[in-house]
Amino acid sequence: MLELKNISKTFFPGTQNERKALENIQLHLKKGDFVTIIGGNGAGKSTLFNVIAGSLQPDQGGIFLDGKNITFLPDYKRARRIGRLFQDPLRGTAPNMTIEENLALAYMRGSRHKFSIGISKKEIALFQEHLARLGLGLENRMKMKMGLLSGGQRQAVTLLMATIVTPQLLLLDEHTAALDPATANQVAALTQQIVAEHQITTMMITHNMKQSLSCGNRTIMMDEGRIILDISGQERAGKTVKDLLEMFQTKQKKEFDNDRILLSDDGAA
Ligand SMILES: Nc1ncnc2c1ncn2[C@@H]1O[C@H](COP(=O)(O)OP(=O)(O)OP(=O)(O)O)[C@@H](O)[C@H]1O
Ligand SMILES: [Mg+2]
DSSP states (O other), rough: EEEEEEEEEEEEETTTOEEEEEEEEEEEOOTTOOEEEETTTTTSHHHHHHHHTTTOSSSEEEEEEEEEEEEESSSHTTTEEEEEEEEEETTTTTTTTTTHHHHHHHHHSSSSSSHHHHHHHHHHHHHHHHHHHHHHSGGGGGSSSSSGGGGHHHHHHHHHHHHHSSOOOEEEESSSTTOHHHHHHHHHHHHHHHHHHHHHHEEEEEHHHHHHHSSSSSEOOOOOOOTEEEEEEHTTTOOOOHHHHHHHHHHHSOOOOOOOHHHSTTOOO
């Protein structure tokens, strides 16, 4: 369903600051795949998402979504097919608009009708039902401004916004990393629930190595702009964080370096 063919991206080419962020990335995702992505600082994970979402143009290569070549499709045209969440809960929502209005905007994005007169009763009921399923009591606070919500509440609503019209692909860039551990677990559980319910093809960057093995059906490791490990099925089952770190070391002949991963309690445990 998603096919990346030979994608490369270099920042500041030909200068002292040249950075090869992506090098000949080949990746094929099957429909319903839930891929977790792990890698050191600057490995190219977010750049990969930028290229898939269309925020960045690759220097070479092609991107195909359900067989359609989207390599040159601008990001706003991809937004209907590709949902995206960032680490920062402030991104992706309008803080001065209410929860209801934010959801209405997200809902409208999925329709071909560019203009709509207010929010219908039917839509309110739909939003209410979806919000109730988050289990955060937000269904009774739909007129509240988004900016007043806590980081976790906001990330949960953002997740809902990204999936209220089922996207073809969902990109999660460490979307729980800025939350306290309990809230992070709650948002992670909601993510798994929503993804499973709608069988959404998903890519999730995480700095939590345990989570990279426990979530989804496939784990990819990146380093220096390349995919250096891609495991699923039998090969992935039963793997531990220690195994992952050893595989990295064997393959790359160096220690894994991502302070956030190695210093976090749950990351390298
Ligand atoms: N817009 C940009 N302009 C210039 N260089 C960039 C840009 N975006 C990323 N880079 C560089 O490309 C490389 C890959 O960065 P990227 O953000 O994709 O890493 P990452 O794997 O997401 O790392 P992290 O775990 O720290 O988020 C880094 O060397 C980074 O400095
Ligand atoms: Mg990143």
